[in-house]
Amino acid sequence: MDISRRTFIKAAAGGAVGVSALGFDLRPAQAAVRQLKIRNATEYRTVCPYCAVGCGTIAYVHGSGGLNTRNTVIHVEGDPDSPINGGTLCPKGASQMELAISPRLRHQPLLRRAGAADWEEVDWDTAMDWFARKFKDSRDASFRERDDAGRVVNRADGIAWVGSATVSNEDAYLITKTMRAMGLVYIDHQARI
Amino acid sequence: MASLAATFGRGAMTNHWKDIKNTDVILVMGANPAENHPCGFKWAVEARDDRGAKLLTIDPRFTRTSAVADRHMQIRPGSDIAVLGGLIRYALENDLHHADYVRAHTNATFVVGEEYGFADGLFAGFDEAASNYDKTAWDYERGPDGYVRRDPSLEHPRSVFQLLKQHYDRYTPEVVADIAGCTADEFLQMAEIICSTGRADRVGTIMYAVGWTMHTVGSQIIRTAAILQLLLGNIGRPGGGINALRGHANVQGATDHAIVAGILPGYLKVPTPPQTSLAAHLRDSTPRPLVADTVNYWGNYPKFYVSQMKAWFGEHATPENDFAYHHLAKQDGDATWLTIWDKAREGTLEGFVALGFNPLLAGPDVPRLLDSMSKLKWKVVIDPFMLDSAEFWKAPGMDPAAIDTEVLYLPSSHWIERDGSFTNSGRWAQWKEKAVDPPIGVQPDTWILSELFWRVKELYQAEGGAWNDAIQQLTWDYLNPREPTMVELAKEINGYDRTTGRLLSSFGELADDGTTTSGNWIYTGSYTEAGNQMQRRGTADPTGLGMHHDWAFSWPANRRVLYNRASADAEGRPWDQSRAGIAWNGREWIGDVPDYGRTTPPDAAGAFIMTEEGVARLFSSHLADGPFSEHYEPVESPSPNALHDNVAVNPVIRWYDGVRESLANGDDDYPYACTIYRVVEREHFVTSNVPLLVEAMPDFFVELPEGLAAEKGIPNGSQVRVWSKRGEVQGTAIVTKRIKPLRVNGRVVWTVGIPVHWGFVGITQGSMANLLTPFIGDANTRCPEFKSFLVNVERA
Numbered sequence: 011m012d013i014s015r016r017t018f019i020k021a022a023a024g025g026a027v028g029v030s031a032l033g034f035d036l037r038p039a040q041a042a043v044r045q046l047k048i049r050n051a052t053e054y055r056t057v058c059p060y061c062a063v064g065c066g067t068i069a070y071v072h073g074s075g076g077l078n079t080r081n082t083v084i085h086v087e088g089d090p091d092s093p094i095n096g097g098t099l100c101p102k103g104a105s106q107m108e109l110a111i112s113p114r115l116r117h118q119p120l121l122r123r124a125g126a127a128d129w130e131e132v133d134w135d136t137a138m139d140w141f142a143r144k145f146k147d148s149r150d151a152s153f154r155e156r157d158d159a160g161r162v163v164n165r166a167d168g169i170a171w172v173g174s175a176t177v178s179n180e181d182a183y184l185i186t187k188t189m190r191a192m193g194l195v196y197i198d199h200q201a202r203i
Numbered sequence: 204m205a206s207l208a209a210t211f212g213r214g215a216m217t218n219h220w221k222d223i224k225n226t227d228v229i230l231v232m233g234a235n236p237a238e239n240h241p242c243g244f245k246w247a248v249e250a251r252d253d254r255g256a257k258l259l260t261i262d263p264r265f266t267r268t269s270a271v272a273d274r275h276m277q278i279r280p281g282s283d284i285a286v287l288g289g290l291i292r293y294a295l296e297n298d299l300h301h302a303d304y305v306r307a308h309t310n311a312t313f314v315v316g317e318e319y320g321f322a323d324g325l326f327a328g329f330d331e332a333a334s335n336y337d338k339t340a341w342d343y344e345r346g347p348d349g350y351v352r353r354d355p356s357l358e359h360p361r362s363v364f365q366l367l368k369q370h371y372d373r374y375t376p377e378v379v380a381d382i383a384g385c386t387a388d389e390f391l392q393m394a395e396i397i398c399s400t401g402r403a404d405r406v407g408t409i410m411y412a413v414g415w416t417m418h419t420v421g422s423q424i425i426r427t428a429a430i431l432q433l434l435l436g437n438i439g440r441p442g443g444g445i446n447a448l449r450g451h452a453n454v455q456g457a458t459d460h461a462i463v464a465g466i467l468p469g470y471l472k473v474p475t476p477p478q479t480s481l482a483a484h485l486r487d488s489t490p491r492p493l494v495a496d497t498v499n500y501w502g503n504y505p506k507f508y509v510s511q512m513k514a515w516f517g518e519h520a521t522p523e524n525d526f527a528y529h530h531l532a533k534q535d536g537d538a539t540w541l542t543i544w545d546k547a548r549e550g551t552l553e554g555f556v557a558l559g560f561n562p563l564l565a566g567p568d569v570p571r572l573l574d575s576m577s578k579l580k581w582k583v584v585i586d587p588f589m590l591d592s593a594e595f596w597k598a599p600g601m602d603p604a605a606i607d608t609e610v611l612y613l614p615s616s617h618w619i620e621r622d623g624s625f626t627n628s629g630r631w632a633q634w635k636e637k638a639v640d641p642p643i644g645v646q647p648d649t650w651i652l653s654e655l656f657w658r659v660k661e662l663y664q665a666e667g668g669a670w671n672d673a674i675q676q677l678t679w680d681y682l683n684p685r686e687p688t689m690v691e692l693a694k695e696i697n698g699y700d701r702t703t704g705r706l707l708s709s710f711g712e713l714a715d716d717g718t719t720t721s722g723n724w725i726y727t728g729s730y731t732e733a734g735n736q737m738q739r740r741g742t743a744d745p746t747g748l749g750m751h752h753d754w755a756f757s758w759p760a761n762r763r764v765l766y767n768r769a770s771a772d773a774e775g776r777p778w779d780q781s782r783a784g785i786a787w788n789g790r791e792w793i794g795d796v797p798d799y800g801r802t803t804p805p806d807a808a809g810a811f812i813m814t815e816e817g818v819a820r821l822f823s824s825h826l827a828d829g830p831f832s833e834h835y836e837p838v839e840s841p842s843p844n845a846l847h848d849n850v851a852v853n854p855v856i857r858w859y860d861g862v863r864e865s866l867a868n869g870d871d872d873y874p875y876a877c878t879i880y881r882v883v884e885r886e887h888f889v890t891s892n893v894p895l896l897v898e899a900m901p902d903f904f905v906e907l908p909e910g911l912a913a914e915k916g917i918p919n920g921s922q923v924r925v926w927s928k929r930g931e932v933q934g935t936a937i938v939t940k941r942i943k944p945l946r947v948n949g950r951v952v953w954t955v956g957i958p959v960h961w962g963f964v965g966i967t968q969g970s971m972a973n974l975l976t977p978f979i980g981d982a983n984t985r986c987p988e989f990k991s992f993l994v995n996v997e998r999a
Contacts, residue, residue: 054638055740057625059618060886062449063220063243064627069619069638081639083619088242091742093751094220094627100241101884105895109617114892114966115587116614117644122596124607134646137611142658144581144609146668148553149659153669157535161476164670165532170543170552173462173585174559175451176889178623179632180692181648182453182460183722185558186468187515188656191677195473195534196543196552199462201454202986203540203565 048085055089058103059176065103066092069110083110145169145192153193170196205983206425207445209825210433212501212813214470215455217444217765218408219629219757221749224249225442225782228400228407232261233283233414233424237268238883240412240448243628244268246749247410250442257396261286262414263878263954264906265941276393279945279952280878280991281418281837282383286390287427288834289379291371293394294434299401301436304778306355308769308810309433309819311364314344314352319361319830321370324850326829335855341824343493351493351816363822367430370831373846381845382834384945384952401435403778406442413450414880417990419853422983423832426823430832433819439769439798439810441748441782449628450887452618456626459758460696460723464538467531468696468723471508476533481525484508490815497817498799498808505715507724514695514720519676526717530673537857539985541978545859547575558585558615558648561888563592564962566973567987568865570930573598577606585613585651588892591962591971599963615648616641623689624729624737626758630765632729633755634738650686657685690730693737696722697730706732709760729756736761748782750795761796766819768799768810775805828855828982837991838979839867839927841876842947855982862978867928873993875911876954877925879972885958891965903934903969906956907996908942915996922999925955927992930974932957933999955994 051070058065066089073081086107090097099106119137120129132140152168171189174182189197208214223229223246236244248271250256260269261276261283269275278286294300305311318340320327328340343351344361357364376387376394383390400407409432415424429438429445437443449455461468471488478484489504512526520527536542546552548571555576563572576582576595584593589612591598596606618625622637641647656679663671678695681687698707698721710727713719721727729736741753750763757763764770767784771777775787785794787805799812809817822830835853836844844851867873884890884900891897905923917923919938924931945952961969975994980987 054636056619056635056638057452057627057633059452061240061243062452062454062628063240064452064625064629064631064633065242066633069636071638073639080642083639086619091740093742093744093749093754094629094631095242095245098242098245101899102886102890102893102896103242105893108893108895109889110619112588112892112894114589115617115642115645116589116612117642118614120612122610122612124609125604127597127603129612132611137613138651138654138658141583141611141613141655142662144554144583145655146659146662148580150668152551152553155670157476157533159476161479161533162529163476163533163535164529164673165534166669167546168552169554169556170546171462171556171558172540172543172560172562173557175454175457176559176618177453177457177648178618178621178635178689179453179456179460179626179696179726180623180689181621181652182457182462183468183696184649184652184687184692186461187677187722188652190467190531191515191673192659193532193673195464195532195538196546197462197538198464198540198543199454199457200451200560200565201449201458201463202980202984203567203989 051084058099058106059109060102060106063094065095065099067099067103067106083107086110149192164193165195166193167195169194173199175200206422206826207429207447209823210426210429210820211438211766212811213765215630215765216447216449216628217438218446219631219763220627221246221751222441222764223247223408223446224253225748226250226408227254227256227405227442228396229256229258229410230261230397230407231259231268231272231410234410234412234448235262235266235268235414235880236410236448237271238266239881241883243448259393259396261393263942264956267883274393274396276385276389277943277945278383278385279947280876280954281840283415283424284420284427284832284834285374285379285382287424287431288371288374288832289376289390290394290397291427291431291434292374294398294401294431295368295371297398299398300434301401301403303772304436304769305364305434306357307773309821310816311357311362311821312353312355313363313816313822314354314359315361315363315366315822316342316344317361319366324833324847325854329854335827338824341830350495367821367831378845381948384947398435400437406440406779406782407435407437408443409445410448411445412448414990416981416984416986417988419838419856419979419981419988420835421981421986422826423828426826427832430821433821436778438819439764439766439784440778441764441770441784444764447628453625455628455630456624456632459626459725465534467511469507469511469725471504471511473534474528474531476535478533481528484528493815494809494817496808497815498812499815499817500812506713507721509715509717510698510713510719510721510724513701513717514698514722515678516676517678520717522717530676537985541859541980541985541987544572544575547578550578553580554582555579556583556585557592561590561592563595564888564971564973567976567989568929568978569971569974571865571978573601577608579608581609583611583613585615585648587615587617587645588889589964591888591964594964613651614645615651616645621647621689624693631755631757632726632737634735647686653685653687693730693735696726698722698727706730708732725758728760729758746794752796762798763795766798766811767795768797771805773805826983828853837988838977839873839993841874841952841993842950845948853982856979857985859978865929866977867993873927873995875994875996876952877927877957877975877992877994878954878990879957879959879976881960882958885960888960888962888965891960891962891967894966897966901967903932903961904937904958905934906937906939906942908944908953909938909940910944911953911996912936912938915998917998923996924999925957925975925994925996927975927994929977932970932972932974934970955996
């Protein structure tokens with residue numbers, strides 16, 4: 011029987027493994043300890059969000075997945091199968107659950123008007139209409155079909171897009187594809203800084 | 204990365220994290236991986252503990268990496284080229300270079316034209332008025348067959364080998380010591396260990412990071428290291444390489460997918476106005492072979508470009524309209540970070556969108572950035588957390604009533620709430636699973652981007668406006684057009700055979716006639732008919748070298764070590780059988796996925812398939828500031844240039860308006876060198892939202908050498924003020940033995956260290972380090988000179 015470290019711990023905590031597999035009886039010990047909190051969690055394999063080492067991590071999630079419920083991350087740890095980190099994590103990686111559920115995460119679009127001293131709350135529909143209107147107006151105002159030499163340039167010089175080195179490849183690709191189609195050339199991200 | 208492409212043909216970390224365990228000598232310079240890449244650094248520790256590898260650090264500070272190193276040498280910020288140039292000289296002078304490797308796999312044998320020369324700090328071809336070089340002065344000499352003339356004896360006085368020797372001959376141990384502030388003895392002890400790897404049975408690696416890129420000579424620092432590694436025969440080999448340790452989780456992937464000025468996905472080029480047709484763009488962008496025996500893989504550029512346009516514009520990209528050539532903007536001049544802020548300062552940039560990015564704290568010269576930001580009409584910040592950049596109008600000292608910029612903040616979802624792939628520093632694209640849904644009130648980046656796209660597109664349909672065919676015709680055939688899935692996008696990136704609808708398995712299948720699509724050719728093979736290759740989790744390691752070909756997908760073509768053809772000699776025999784990258788068995792190459800045709804015989808072509816030379820470039824005309832590197836001082840330096848003070852700083856850097864006036868000019872008001880850095884408990888700025896990490900590293904501080912603190916009457920733990928000509932910071936003094944005084948050109952130089960992680964919005968607030976830094980960048984990448992500038996210090 012092939013027992014990895016994790017299946018051993020889960021099995022031991024659940025009391026599913028008896029004398030025959032391990033050679034001794036875990037039941038008395040089990041009676042004295044609490045159940046591991048990850049016992050009923052679902053595992054998701056993900057990657058640490060901080061640096062570019064790319065440590066494999068496992069997120070443990072609680073919840074039934076029911077329509078009127080929300081699942082929650084209860085624990086994140088290094089993935090022992092990853093050839094990169096072999097289950098280890100640094101102080102940042104080890105505390106990434108605090109990043110995932112930080113009380114400082116925002117849930118509300120905000121708009122700051124010209125000269126205002128503070129934000130006002132706006133709904134998503136208003137926010138996206140505002141964004142699209144500004145984007146189009148600046149694109150129209152700055153767009154050049156031809157340069158002074160009469161050559162086609164089809165360029166919008168009035169808008170810059172920056173970021174991000176924190177999004178997935180797929181989102182990064184879609185950002186480039188969309189912004190290049192919009193005619194932007196001022197496009198950059200954290201690689202330079 | 205510009206310098207790696209200029210040397211080897213590709214701009215990426217050559218090897219990968221686990222491969223570092225295979226090395227004999229690790230030089231860490233311009234990086235501090237024990238602090239900033241701890242779980243990758245453990246492979247360096249493993250090499251040291253298991254193989255007896257030597258671990259060396261060269262740095263302005265005694266870092267956490269130095270603490271576990273065999274040897275550390277302290278140098279002055281900005282003196283790296285002098286040290287590395289000295290190592291090149293030491294290897295050549297003592298005949299420690301790997302001669303067979305150099306002859307087989309580099310352009311040492313190439314003969315350079317008569318016009319080339321170097322005198323008084325300037326290479327041939329310098330145009331003083333334009334502040335740039337006419338690079339034709341660096342051309343190779345051609346033979347009667349039109350190809351470059353080569354001299355296998357390496358004795359031709361204009362062979363690259365002889366020119367190299369001559370160029371670096373000035374970097375004697377004494378000159379190195381004078382410029383860097385180390386002693387000649389310290390340097391020689393380092394040199395002996397580093398240059399011990401110039402043999403077939405030994406191999407060394409270099410680990411660097413932004414400590415090298417963030418200088419006005421950043422690209423040339425890396426070039427110097429690349430030249431050294433080529434001379435020692437360390438490129439392409441397991442345990443070797445020049446390993447760029449990248450910062451953010453997906454900074455490699457975001458670069459590959461070109462959220463970068465001047466390039467398109469897969470390192471294709473953004474067209475320019477003089478390229479008035481597709482043919483002109485392809486002609487300028489497709490290199491022609493310089494020798495007969497080169498694969499010259501970039502010769503396939505037209506296939507990559509046309510396939511990308513087919514992915515983006517589908518049936519609207521036809522041979523008749525040059526495959527939608529004019530659907531993309533033509534870029535005129537530089538469009539990178541500093542230029543973007545210069546345009547804002549000029550008032551020509553109206554709108555600015557920052558996604559997952561905190562530009563204000565990123566710097567440089569925060570007072571200038573605040574002024575520039577205040578001139579924008581509007582700004583949108585998209586991030587899971589509130590950022591200093593979104594609240595720049597209430598930064599310390601700002602008057603909101605005087606700032607008319609409108610700002611929209613959109614809360615977006617986290618990495619753990621999304622699937623998709625991250626590409627690590629070692630080019631491994633790893634798929635991550637979505638663990639939970641975003642909280643109510645939060646939207647994914649994909650949704651925000653799609654909504655923006657559709658709403659702009661619909662505004663154009665409703666009311667017209669500037670030319671917008673490219674927007675109307677952009678391929679958007681996703682099942683839910685308002686939120687494409689990561690799988691749909693990953694497949695689009697990989698590409699299809701348009702005739703059969705089959706996902707492609709290799710970029711070798713791409714065509715330039717419109718019959719194939721590929722969003723990014725270097726990722727072709729990452730999502731094939733066999734499934735999502737980035738999601739693979741096989742842990743087998745048959746080579747024992749940690750290549751793990753069944754784990755995730757490594758671009759290009761699942762190759763684990765770039766340039767691995769150079770891990771074998773001219774006949775295809777591995778330099779070291781115990782650490783074979785690939786080996787020729789008479790019929791095919793075995794081992795890693797070969798960086799060469801699988802059945803191409805070893806003598807058919809040069810080892811470096813991405814260069815038009817077929818070999819790696821010791822001499823390269825691909826950078827703006829010289830075919831070899833040269834020591835120039837930082838724009839703010841505590842010392843004259845000991846080699847040529849009439850050309851003290853890099854002569855081809857771009858001086859933006861008002862920058863000269865913002866620099867200290869060698870006066871005594873700013874006598875101390877300063878450098879900024881990062882600590883393990885923090886990552887840039889996002890960790891200011893993580894309570895445990897803020898508790899572990901709560902407050903901004905200033906790292907001061909003991910002697911300087913004593914001289915200035917600054918006790919450990921007291922408040923200290925540090926100012927440059929641009930701004931000032933204040934924080935707790937950490938008086939340390941980790942930075943010693945250095946004797947530079949006969950004068951004592953003190954160095955001050957400042958961490959970068961604080962702003963005015965986090966759980967704890969602290970001075971922004973970039974209040975101090977200069978608005979100037981590298982001659983090639985325009986990466987700002989964050990790592991070396993001048994300050995003054997006093998007790999607050």
